[in-house]
Amino acid sequence: MGSTMRNEAFEAWMDERKYSANSLANEANSALERLTGRPGTYDGRQVREWRAGRVRWPNAATRRVLEDLSGRTAVDLGFVPRGRSLPTAAPPQEDPMHRRTLVTGPLAAAVAAAAPGTTSTRKxxxxxxxxxxxxxxxxxxxxxxxxxxxxxxxxxxxxxxxxxxxxxxxxxxxxxxxxxxxxxxxxxxxxxxxxxxxxxxxxxxxxxxxxxxxxxxxxDQAIKFRIWSHAGSLYRHMGRPADARAANDVARNLHITRRDPMFASLGMARQMAIQGTAHERAGLPRTFDQAWEAMSRADAGAFRPVWLLAFYDEAELHSLALTAHLSAGDWSTAEYHAHQCLAALRPHMRRSRHIATSRLSQAQLAQGDVDTATHSAMGIPAEAATQHARVSRMLQEFGAALRATAPGSASARTWTEHTAAWRISA
Structure with missing residues (x-):
């Protein structure tokens, strides 16, 4: 009977993530390819074997894949190491109340980490x-x-x-x-x-x-910078430029901005976006020049965290300038920075491309170039237009502005038909 007892923990995790057997198998295949460089061969039948408890302890590669996908250990997922009997309660190696306390907040985690359990000898x-x-x-x-x-x-x-x-x-x-x-x-x-x-x-x-x-x-100074810089962006998106500026100033005043001009450049670029939200149009060119100058001084070979290397470059600087000038109502300069951004974007920056294109269409429409603006907006894929909250909102705003600017025009009719097709495909 023990060998066929359902793995309720694994089943609960699948339900929580809304995985079907086939969709989890596909995710596991992709995860195994990232891990080993070779595509996986999992299928729905194998997942059902795990869920039914017929496979009590998958092989090491499978355990690693499932741990990476879930953020939990194999034991937490209900699997039982060879030589152990099936548990009748929570796994004995960890007190459930202690686990809940540990993951509730980082301060609790810090206290726990300061005095690790005496029973553990793992290094x-x-x-x-x-x-x-x-x-x-x-x-x-x-x-x-x-x-x-x-x-x-x-x-x-x-x-x-x-x-x-x-x-x-x-x-x-x-x-x-x-x-x-x-x-x-x-x-x-x-x-x-x-x-x-x-x-x-x-x-x-x-x-x-x-x-x-x-x-x-x-x-860690780099991660402190990232979090406070993100806080500035959060408050900017919430329409709170004073709070945004204060948070971004914390990031800009960290020592790392004096040690590495690339961080200083990003801090200035995000300051520029905040200035745009506050309609401080006159100061935008100077802030852009400061961000550009700091970027030009940065050592291209310096060690930097992966999150910074993955997105901050000339294209992102122009993207933030686009954001700033669009918010400040300087449409022609916004359009210039949009084209510069799109020309410099790396292929993997799909989300950034869709956002920049949405903003480009808004800048073009604000200048009265209805047909060009509609053509730009229609270049955004349906998936991004319907599933990315920021892109979707910008395109809704574009549609409302288009109908107000050119009611009954051919472009307005084309846009209405185009968005109707999105709803059907979604």
Whole structure:
């Protein structure tokens, strides 16, 4: 009977993530390819075997894949190591109340990590941190392909909790513990950005508070910069330019901006976007020049975190300038920066391309170029237009402005037909 008992923990996790057997098999195949470089061969039948409890302890590669996808250990997923009897309650290696306390907030995690359990003899090293940081690179890559999605946010939170749980699983040097806190903060800041990008601002504020505490525990200047810079962006999107400026100033005053001009450049570029929100049009060219000059001084070969390397470059600087001038009502300059941004964007920056194109269409329409603006907006794929909250909102605003600017025009009719096709395809 024990060998056929259903794996209720695994089944509950699948239900929570809304996985079918086939969709999980597809995700597992992709995860195995990322891990080994070879496509996986899982299918729905194998997933049903795991769920039914007929496979009590999958092989090492499968366990690693499922742990990476879930942010949980194989034991937490209900699998039973060989030689052990099936559990009748929660796995004995971890007190459930202690686990809930550990993942509730980073401060509780810090207290637990300061005095790791005496029964554990495992040595946590930088190789453990490195495996988590590879998962962070995957989260960043997913964000650039299809940013703002709740599943990216949840995966980032799960991985942050995994980093915190690792803190309490054995002994580690101060350097390793600091790196684990920095990694957890990185994941939380990615969850924060996904929530901002999806316009889930209340969730973003919660992630921000967790991330700020973790960053302080880590002492890592780069992740502190990222979180405070994101906080500035959060408040800007919420229409609170004074709070946005204050948060961005915290980032800009960190020592890392004096050590590495690339951080100084990003701080100035985001300051420019805040100035646009505050309608400080006169100061925008000077701020752009300062950001450009700092970028030109940056050492191209310097070591920088993966999140910065993945997105901040000439294209992003022009994107933030586009945002600033569009907010300030300088349509022609906004259009100039839009074209510069789109010309410089790297291929993997899909989300950024759709956002820049949406803003380009708004700038063109504001100048009365109805046909060109409609053509630009129609270049955005239906998936981005219907599933990315920020793009969808901008295109709704574009449609309303188009109908107000050119009611009954051929472009307005074309746009209406185009968006109707989106709804059908969605």
């Amino acid at each position: 946590i090293g930088m190789s453990d941190v490195g495996r988590l940081q590879q998962q962070f690179a995957d989260v960043v890559a997913s964000d650039h392909k299809r940013g703002g999605q709740p599943d990216i946010e949840k995966r980032a939170v799960d991985l942050a909790n995994r980093a915190l749980n690792l803190q309490n699983s054995g002994s580690a040097t101060q350097r390793v513990r600091g790196s684990l806190y920095a990694t957890a903060a990185s994941f939380r800041s990615s969850a924060m950005w996904a929530a901002i990008d999806g316009r889930r601002f209340r969730d973003a504020i919660e992630h921000m508070r967790e991330a700020q505490t973790l960053a302080e525990l880590s002492g």
